[in-house]
Amino acid sequence: MISENFILQSTDPPKINNITIHNTFHNDDMTLVLDENTDENQCDELLLTFDNLKITENSKKYIIAIDNDECIGSWSDLSLLYSIFQAEKMYKKSIHDDEILDLFVDIMVKTSCVRPFVKDFFDKMIELKNKNIVFKIVMFTAASDSTGWVSFLCKVLERWIGMNFYDEIIHQEMIDEWHLFNKSDCRNKIGYIKNMNMIREIINFKYKHNTDHFEIIAIDDRPQNIVNGISIGVSPYFVAMNMFEVIKYFMPTKHPYLMSRYKKQIEGCWERYLENPSIYIKSSIDSEFYYKLEHIEKLIIK
Numbered sequence: 001m002i003s004e005n006f007i008l009q010s011t012d013p014p015k016i017n018n019i020t021i022h023n024t025f026h027n028d029d030m031t032l033v034l035d036e037n038t039d040e041n042q043c044d045e046l047l048l049t050f051d052n053l054k055i056t057e058n059s060k061k062y063i064i065a066i067d068n069d070e071c072i073g074s075w076s077d078l079s080l081l082y083s084i085f086q087a088e089k090m091y092k093k094s095i096h097d098d099e100i101l102d103l104f105v106d107i108m109v110k111t112s113c114v115r116p117f118v119k120d121f122f123d124k125m126i127e128l129k130n131k132n133i134v135f136k137i138v139m140f141t142a143a144s145d146s147t148g149w150v151s152f153l154c155k156v157l158e159r160w161i162g163m164n165f166y167d168e169i170i171h172q173e174m175i176d177e178w179h180l181f182n183k184s185d186c187r188n189k190i191g192y193i194k195n196m197n198m199i200r201e202i203i204n205f206k207y208k209h210n211t212d213h214f215e216i217i218a219i220d221d222r223p224q225n226i227v228n229g230i231s232i233g234v235s236p237y238f239v240a241m242n243m244f245e246v247i248k249y250f251m252p253t254k255h256p257y258l259m260s261r262y263k264k265q266i267e268g269c270w271e272r273y274l275e276n277p278s279i280y281i282k283s284s285i286d287s288e289f290y291y292k293l294e295h296i297e298k299l300i301i302k
Contacts (some may be wrong), residue, residue, distance in 0.1 A: 061135045062300050063211065064125055065199060065229065067220040068141040068153065070236040072121075072289075073114045077241035077269050078107065079149050084262055087146065090254070095152060101159040107250060108156060111241045112283035117290040123160050124293055133300060135214060136167040136207075138199055144190035145171040170204060191222055196229030217296060233297060234288045238280045240273040 018029050019235045069075055082104070085091065093102050097113040108114050143150050150171045158165050178198045179186035186193060196216040216229035223233030243266045259266065274278060 017018075036244070057143055061214045062128075062133060063136050063138065063196075063199060063203070063210070063214050063216045064134055064296075065138045065140040065194070065196065065216055065218040065220075067218070067222075068139065068150070069143055069221075070238060071115075071221045071234055072118045072157075072237075073108070074237050074239040074241075075113060075143075075153065076272075077111075077243060078104065078113050079153075080243070080265060080269065081107070081246070082149055082152060083147065084258065084265075088254075088258075090251075095148070096155055098159075101156055103250065104156045105160045107246060108160065111246065112239050114157075114160070115237050115242065115289055116283055116286050117288075117293065119161060121289050121293050122157075122165055124297070126163070126165065128300070135211065137165060138168045138170060138204055139166045140170045140194055140199065140218065140220075142172050142175060142194070145169075145173060155227060168199070168206075170198065170202070174198075188225065191225055193219065193225050193227060194220070195227045198229075199229075215300075217299070219292060219296075230299070234292055236279070236284065239283060240280050241269065243269050 004213055046181070066072060082095075085100065086095060091097050094100075095238075125137055127135065139150070139154055141150060145151055150169060154166055154169055173191070175192055175194070178195070179193070184195075185195075196218060197217055200211050200214070203209065207296055217225045217232060218229045219232050219234060220226060221234050221236045223231035244259070247258050247266075251258065
């Protein structure tokens with residue numbers, strides 16, 4: 001039985017072979033048949049043309065941009081655990097090994113780091129994408145990916161839901177570069193400014209599709225930082241993970257060493273909680289994404 005002390009309170013397209021390719025943006029049986037002599041570059045060009053023709057069937061299209069930290073989950077403690085795994089090389093070949101991803105999924109769920117109803121939200125977005133209403137889904141976070149944390153979290157979330165979910169990942173370094181190129185301020189008094197035109201430029205270039213007329217809906221715990229898009233705000237989500245218990249339960253053989261080596265960092269998690277306990281929430285009473293899902297459905301399903 002797991003201890004209650006745990007809680008203190010971009011998808012790549014499929015490879016193209018000489019087979020019938022089904023259009024993933026449409027529900028009917030229309031297919032694009034490629035001749036076995038068609039080379040890879042021709043296949044890519046044909047698929048782009050085919051998908052663009054199909055996508056224009058509906059006049060209104062949406063791109064969904066989803067924030068990470070304090071939005072779909074409380075990740076600060078989990079990111080510390082990721083840093084420890086990286087520093088100690090606690091994996092066989094790669095930090096992205098299935099065994100490691102499964103471990104982080106298990107920890108994420110059992111400690112309630114991931115927000116309630118997020119999976120329902122993901123399922124609905126996939127359904128709307130299959131219905132040709134949502135065009136792309138983007139992870140848009142101001143968190144840094146300099147250590148690979150953002151990319152890793154994306155893989156953990158997709159492992160959790162059992163499928164590729166995000167079409168693109170935008171992180172802090174990319175936001176900085178975009179604002180530098182456009183000679184615009186990347187921050188205000190609250191945090192990073194997230195300009196949805198950045199998403200349009202990336203998707204227009206990468207997918208050879210003009211999305212300038214698409215609506216972008218951004219779900220963020222700082223909706224006031226969203227520019228050139230529809231912002232849907234959620235209250236910040238903070239959960240304090242009991243790192244002592246987590247390491248003891250999930251890594252029993254490593255527990256003594258890790259507790260000695262990273263004692264200061266692990267205690268820091270608890271100190272953050274003690275400094276401002278009122279911001280932390282019991283996951284069992286959080287229904288923010290349940291109501292935001294209803295909001296989005298009313299917004300885009302006329």
